[in-house]
Structure formats: C-alpha cells, structure tokens
Amino acid sequence: MWIMFSVFGLPIPISATELLLASAVFCLVFWVVRTWRPRVPQGLKSPPEPWGWPLLGHVLTLGKNPHVVLSQLSQRYGDVLQIRIGCTPVLVLSGLDTIRQALVRQGDDFKGRPDLYSFTLITDGQSMTFNPDSGPVWAARRRLAQNALNTFSVASDPSSSSSCYLEDHVSKEAEALLGKFQELMSGPGHFDPYGHVVASVANVIGAMCFGQHFPQSSKEMLSVVESSHDFVESAISGNPVDFFPILKYLPNPGLQRFKSFNQRFLQFVRKTVQEHYQDFDKNSVQDIVGALFKHSEDNSQASSRLISQEKTVNLVNDLFGAGFDTITTAISWSLMYIVTNPKIQRKIQEELDRVIGRARRPRLSDRPQLPYLEAFILETFRHSSFVPFTIPHSTTRDTTLNGFFIPKERCVFINQWQVNHDPKLWGDPSEFRPERFLTSDGTAIDKFASEKVLLFSMGKRRCIGEVMARWEVFLFLAILLQRLEFSVPAGVKVDLTPNYGLTMKHPRCEHVQARLRFPTK
Template identity: 75%
Template sequence: MLSVFGLSIPISATELLLASTTFCLVFWMFRAWRPGVPKGLKSPPGPWGWPLLGHMLTLGKNPHLALSRLSQRYGDVLEIRIGCTPVLVLSGLDTIRQALVRQGDDFKGRPDLYSFTFISGGQSMTFNPDSGPVWAARRRLAQNALKSFSIASDPTSSSSCYLEEHVSKEAEVLISKFQELMARVGHFDPYRYVVVSVANVICAMCFGQRYDHDDQELLSIVNLSNEFGEVAASGNPADFLPILRYLPNSALSIFKDVNKKFYIFMQKMVKEHYKTFEKGHIRDITDSLIKHCQDKKLDKNANIQLSDEKIVSVVLDLFGAGFDTVTTAISWSLMYLVTSPGVQRKIQEELDTVVGRARQPQLSDRPQLPYLEAFILETFRHSSFVPFTIPHRPFQDLDLPQECSAQKKPA
C-alpha cells in the first residue's frame, strides 16, 4: 500500500519496482540523449528535441523548409539531432563560405553513414569517410582524367575542347527535338529531353559514345538517376537509428537496389572498354583510367594502385557528379527564359549581333556575350539546385566570424 498526499493507493512491490525501473530508464535517456560539450566550449543554439528521435518529427517531409524556419530563429549556426546524432546546420552565404571555402580542408571529411556503404560498393570518393593520402591521390587522378576529356582539345575538330564538341553536337539534336515537339498540337515537358541530352554528353566523355534519345539503355540510366535522387533526397533514417537496418524498410531497399543496378551498369561498360582498349588510342575517361591502372601495375615503386574495381567507382562518381546539377541548371534557365520574354529577346539580339545564325555559339565567343553570361550567373545565384550539400564531417573547430554565429531573436 502506497500513501501519497494522505491517500492510500494499492500497489504491489512488483509494480513499484517496474515503475522505478521505468523512471530510471527515462531519466537516463534524458541525460544520455544530448552529448556533453567539451569544457570551455558552448553548445550551438537549437530547439528542444525528443529523446531517441531527436528532431526527426520536426524536420518532416520537407526538412529544408523546416531548417530554414529554424535558422530564422536560432541563427546561421544551429544544432539539431537526428536520432541520437548531433548535426550542425550551417545557413547563410558568409557562414557556408567560411566553412566550405576558407576552411575547406578542415571540412572536407564525410560522416561514416550506413547508406554510404551501398554507393559504388562502398568505394565512392564522394561518399567515403576516408579523406587521407590515398583518397587525395585518387581524386587527383579523376580530376586529371576529366581535364583530359573536357579542357583538352581535339586537333581534328573546330571546337576549343572535347567538352564543347560533345555539347555542340548534343545541343543540335536537342534543338531539333524541341522544334519537332513545338510543331505538334499541345504542350510538352522539356525536362525529359534535357536530362537525356545531359546523360548523352556525360556518356560521350566517360564512354566515348552517345545514344539515340529513345535508346532503352540510356533511358534506364536516366530512370535510375531519377530514382536515386528521389530516394536520397528523403534521407535514410537507418543512418541515425541503427535498429531500422534490421526492420522492413522499403526506402532503404530501393536505395540498395538502385545503387546495385548503377554499379552493374558501370561494371559492364568498364569490362567492354577493357576488351577494346588500345594503349596508343585513348578514347575517353574510362580508357585514361585503364591506362593509368596498367602503368601503375608495371611500376613496382608506385605509391597508389588503382584496382579495376576502383576504376568502376571513379567513373561512377564522375558520371553522377554532373548529371543532376547540369540538368537542373538548364531546367531553371528555360523556366526563367519562358517567364521573362524581355530577357529572352535581349539574349537573342546579343547572339545575333555577335554570333549570327549561320553557326553555333562557341566558348571563344564568351567575352563578347556579357548579357548572356550575366543571365547564366544570375540563374546560378537566384535558383537552388539542391536544398542540401552532401553531409560534411569537420576535422577542427569552426572559426566563424561573430556576425555569423550571433543568435537571432524570434521574429
């Protein structure tokens, strides 16, 4: 019998023990859910979150909008928790520039997330928590291969570089497709055709070939990329709540399946390149990586070896890097041009004056096209390609200017 405020409440010893244990567990959870802050440092401002879940319910289906609202209240540097994991959220141009540009080396790391192990078979440079010397060497190799087939020029072509040549050819096909569609009755969505053209340019640089717009293999790549974007954008709760890895999880299953299909496709393309590879005739980025791989195998003193498996992951990283961002940039540009006919008219007048209509614009025309360049730069500034960057893991404390870290008062 338990007496509370003079009232007798019938309760057994077992029930009392159970209630005490529950209270202790809840108290421990409240104490343990927020990690301790090192002595001498202050915890960034942020909202109250639930034990175990953190702010997962607060973020909802549109986390970028929820975080935008929170930044207006707590400032450009705030802390939330996803599950039990503390996450620092940076907003505002000055704050992000300080972290990712001025202190870029300190913030180039990646968190060791569970979902990252399924991208490129866990060998991806973009999603790899390792950023040591081997990672840096692989990145330089990828950059050199990309430079060889973008900035470098083909002596047999009138274009200034390989990239311009691929883009010019694909632009002709895309314009013809748009003219054909506009001649029909009704309307059409340009995104479907833009994304295929972008995929074709990347395929030309990585694999030395382009596809017809109705080619099923190309369309399957486009569909896989769209699926990856949709699943990745919603996040993977299993990254922060480990128990979800062992429970039925349709989103995680789709994520695994999409990455597996992407990897199998890239593996197939690299194997086909090995069959037709000629050391004296480097056709594309994949050939360039294969050549490096074979040269290093012959060099016993080589510090960095690139396995066949890593060639697949490097090509996959390069393929994915420009796919969605370039498509989104062109889509924003088309939308702004359609809704701003006056701007569209000025761009056309400038092109007619400088380039004319007998040939396509080239990169060499850029200095004489200031209005067009201003429009492109303003599109980059005004639009939003993705709501978040890929998560970063800092190596050192963030040295933010006072005005960036100052807490803002609620409106």
C-alpha cells in the first residue's frame, strides 16, 4: 500500500513499510537530538519556538505558503524565532531592522550557507552561490565574478553608441520582442508573454557571458531555459529532502526533474565555455567568459587556487542564473500588473511621452527622469515579493541577535516577503500603489521608501546581479511600454496568486493582447 504525502506542494509517495521504518529511525534520531541542546550562555536565552509535532516539527504547519505562515508566527513570537523541520532547528528572521542587523552589521556571523542536500546537486556542489564555503577563496571568487559581470553589463561599451553593453543587448532583444508580440497579434490575436520573455532575457545574459558564441534560439538553449521552473520549484527554503534524508531514496519526481535540470544546464554551460576557449584571444576580450579566461592565464601560478577551467564553468553557471531567472520573473510580473491596472499603464506611458517622446527609443540615461516607471517597478518588487526568502544562510560561529543566543552552523531563513508586507512599514501592504515610492511632489523616488524593499538580500550575500537586474527590467519595460499598450479582453480574470518557489511565478496567462500606440517607420 502506498501513501501519498504532499509537502510544500510536492507529492511524495511512501509505502506503509517505508513509513514504519522511517518512523522508527526518526524516533531514535529525535530522542538523540532532544537530549542534546547547545548550552546557552548565562544572561542569554534561546529564540522562542512554537509547539511542533514530534519527528515532523513544523513542516505541516508551514504548508504550501511558508512565507505567509512564518510572517503570521512572527507577529506572535517576534522577529527572531525558531522552528524545526523534521528534527533540524531553523532560525527564522523577520523585520527589516532585525534582518539588517544580522546580514549587514553582523554580516560575518550570518554569511554562511547550510550544507543542504539540494545544494550539492547544483553545479556538482561547486556553486559559488549555494556552496557552504564562505572563506577567503569564496570571497575572492565572488569579487572576480562581480567585476566580470560589471565589466560586460553596466560598464561603458567603447565600440557602441549605447551607454553600456547591457543597453546594447537589451535594446536589440526588446526590439525583437516587440516584433514577436506584433506577429502574434496579427495571428492568434492574443498570447502568453512568459516564454518569449524567457528567451529574450536568456539572450541578453547569454550575449554578455559568451558574446557571439552564445547559441541564440538553438533548441538546446531554449529547452534548458524554458525548463528553469524545475529548478525554482525545488531550490526552496524548506525543501523536505534537505531535512528528511530518507526522501533522497524514495520515488520523487520533483527531485528527479531538479537533478536532470542541473545536469543539463551544467552540460550546456560547459559545452559553450569549451567552444569559446577554442578561439580565445586574450588581446580581444569581448565577454565575461573571455575575461575569466584572461584572468586565469594572467594569474595561472599566483592564483591557481582561485580560478581554473572548471571554476570558470562554475562561475558562469552562477552568473547566468543571477542574470536570468530574477529578471525574467520581474518582467513577467510587471506585465501582469500592467494588464490588471490600466490606469497605472496610462500614467507610465504619459510620463514616457512627456520625457522621451516618440521619435527615439528609451535609454538607461532616462531612468532618473522617469520616476513613475521606477516607482511601478519598486511596487512590483514589493507587492509580488517574488523572492519570498533569500537562499538560506547559516551562522559561521556562535553569536547573539536581539538578546538571543544563536549557535554556530544554525540554518537561517530570511523572510523577505514579511518585510515587503509589514503593515508597520507600508500601512496598506495589500494595495498595489506605486505612488508610495514617490516624493510628495511626485518628481523623484523617495530614497528612504525604496530602501525598505527587500528582494536581492543584503550584506555579504547580496545578489551580485542586482544592479544589472534593476537596469535591465527598467529598459525592457520602458521600450515595451513606449510602443505597445497591453491589455486582456473584457471579462478575462487574471490570476495573480503566486506559486511558492525560490522565485514565485504567477499562473500563466494566454489572453494578453498588445497594440501599437503609434505607427513606426
């Protein structure tokens, strides 16, 4: 007889015999764990912990929307609380001030990553982003990746009239996307924009990473990026396979898809990097991979531990991820908010017409003069809060936070969704209102309000692609909204219920329509 469990929405079939065996093993483990508790120094106390089930802990309490449940628990237990998933204690941090204290002011204490099973499946366990390493070698590789990304994204491009490489790539892809949407309107008359946005964003980060070597529109590339949902559905805070080891050995379709995606993606990146290396010229570096190759050759002896051919593959794997899924999800959510808020769309387009006109294309240099569009993007980040948790952290040493003792190697969940929906910060968090980010006269972004939005984490593990992501989302939307008016037919209900994952997606909508706002040459 098989019993079907659903944990975080993931179906897991377990036979009765396996369940009994697992129960016996976990009873023993639970007894051992309960009899061993870290000693709390005098004058300190352990974080408060709600009652949880034996063996299971709070896994059933969390349900399909753990970010919401943990936000509710923080109202009762405070910004620092502890839960258990299985028998593993997990620290949960909420509240903007508490999170800033942990990740910024005490950043060295909270910069670690837990050694989770799912993390070992990403880039064969060598991911800079997910690997537990947080020492000097990790820091040096992170600086190297950050510099390479900046050089071929936000830095100026001497060979182009565009302000930077990113503007050049995004402008080309946005024009292609405009053409694709018009083609779909002249055919079916409606479309689902998500897949087309995925391909366009992949082409942008692919061009920055690989230059002319990136196989745009190849079946292999499209197959990989279009199945990225297999990654974000499993790379979540609270994946049961990370806390119930026996689940690794039981039938688990979601886990198999996760493994398959990681292997396919790694093979795709490795193959593209190797093809690039065959005609690499260190005197003509034009993309991120070329910059990493040059660094490797220039520092082959002095920094042999820092970067090798395989490490180049691993870094590019991380950089592609940093410049792909978050941006794709942000643009997709933005279009859903646009079609459900036509008055907001009109305000954005009035601003675009007033500042830019219709004779030229928007540029990144226009960003400071388009505060309403920027406010709309910030409100999309806040309201959707599509990255509900950061990638889990862990403590690197015994520490304290808000008077609570936190032992070394404690797994830490950072609840970004709670910050973005905290009534104490926002007053009316459930309302979609871009004006909350404008100054009183509406002519600029309120810097204080904008800094309260939490999406890219903060501190030593802050997303290295944040600046690129903000610029890219702005430019894609500015170009699209200058030329097209988006809508859905009357009577069509757009579902904005997020599906929990590393990045939360909205349900797909195939009824989107787009019409030209003015004729083009």
